[in-house]
Amino acid sequence: MCSAVAHAARARRVDLFLKLQQACAAEAQAASRPITVTIQTPHRDQEPAHVIAASHTTVPAQLMRGISNRNQIAACRVNGHLWDLMRPLTDTCHLQFLFWDTDWDYGLKEMCWHSGAHVLGAALEEVYGDDILLCDGPPVKRGAGFFYEGHLKHGQTVNTDALAQVEKHMHELCRLQHDLQRIDVTPEQALDVFCDNPFKQHFIHRAQQQGETSISIYKLASFVDLCEGPHIRNLRPFSSKTIALTSTSQAEFDWSGREEMKPDNWDTHTPLTRTYGICFPSKQMFRHWKRDVEEREKYNHSAVGKSLSIFMQHDTSPGPVTSRCRDAVACVRACVRV
Ligand SMILES: [Zn+2]
Structure with missing residues (x-):
């Protein structure tokens, strides 16, 4: 992470968004x-x-x-x-x-986590400025929460200190209760807004090839992002004493299985970093989720198996796992119930 963070690309995107928003409002009035x-x-x-x-x-x-x-x-x-x-x-x-x-289980959960991804993207941009090229930030498909992945320039990584800063900015954005604003523009206008980002350009070109003539762009405070929506209006439920938001982990990105996301000229050996987060509209829901995660961890067969010497794994080659008993999973289950 650079000590002096530049935000020139973000400032340009905001400026263009506001101009396009004005034009959209005039067109809407006329129609x-x-x-x-x-x-x-x-x-x-x-x-x-x-x-x-x-x-x-x-x-x-x-x-x-x-x-x-x-x-x-x-x-x-x-x-x-x-x-x-x-x-x-x-x-x-x-x-x-x-x-x-x-309505949490009737559509709100996904909308909420989708909106959380925008907060995470905004915070990542705040911390890394022009040094991060954000790619995709959806809710997690099978599981809970959301993530945002992006390429960090100059070999930077999202370390623990940076993660704490990102989370601090996420809380601040929730506290300020900015509305997520939407505009619908032409693919050409969208390409101009994201002219510095090969991933967003790739997504716009892909939409164009699929026959899309209108592209939606959202702004949350100073964060402008390409997105189909929809979202919750703002992060109001996550402010004050009910903030339940955390960056949970980050991992290096693997392109396999997601080649359609990759810009043609992007080198697969140039990694993306993925940062995960989760948010709930109440402290109680957050506590329930945390307790479930801790419970699952307690009953994680591979961890329990290792701690009870049921499995063998060598430090220099952790891939192969050798069971020391004939029915290791049944054995672990029996052990954790004792
Ligand atoms: Zn979105």
Whole structure:
């Protein structure tokens, strides 16, 4: 990590985003027309409400006024699809709000962790500046949390000190409660925004080849990223005394199986570093997750097997594992139950 971090590329992206945002707002105003929004209330016994709104300018967050527990609203669905609270509605539609206390397992979890990846990306950029080229930052597919991977220039790595700094910035970003803002632009405009990043350029070219004519870009504070969305509006639930956010580990990236992510001119021997994180909207949920991880670790067969001398592994060749009993897994299970 360099002592003096330069943020020229980030500043350029923000500048361009704000200019494009202004142009998008003017276009939206010109295209706006009346639409009917049918709002499904959280109480099933109540009739849906019908509201007249303006296409391309009205956002779902403006339609929360009549909802009784609106401070619990985290995101929404439009015609069944997950949608940003701050993304303008484009046509007559059916709107359903999602609540922190009831919808965690019905779409909110992925949205929340997806949004967490943006916070992690923003923090990595804050710490490493122009020395990091961010690649992809999705929620973890099979498991919990999210990650962001990127290439660190000059052979740098994300060490423990840097990880602590990244986490500190993540907490700060949550505390400031910036909204995730979205614009939809042409592939050419998106290529211009990410002209310094070969990974983002590769993703845009790939979308172009698949026939996409519109590319969405999000901004969180000073962090501009290429993303399809959707996200929770901001990291409000993670602020104050309910912050439950941690960078859990980092590992060097392996391209195998993900070749489609690799820009054509990218050398596979040039590694990416992946940093993991996780966040929950309450301290209690975070504690439950942590306790589950600790429990799983206790019952990790390979660790228990080694500690009880059931397996043999040589330090110079840790790959081959030799069992010292005929049914090692059954043996470990029996041992941890004692
Ligand atoms: Zn995103």
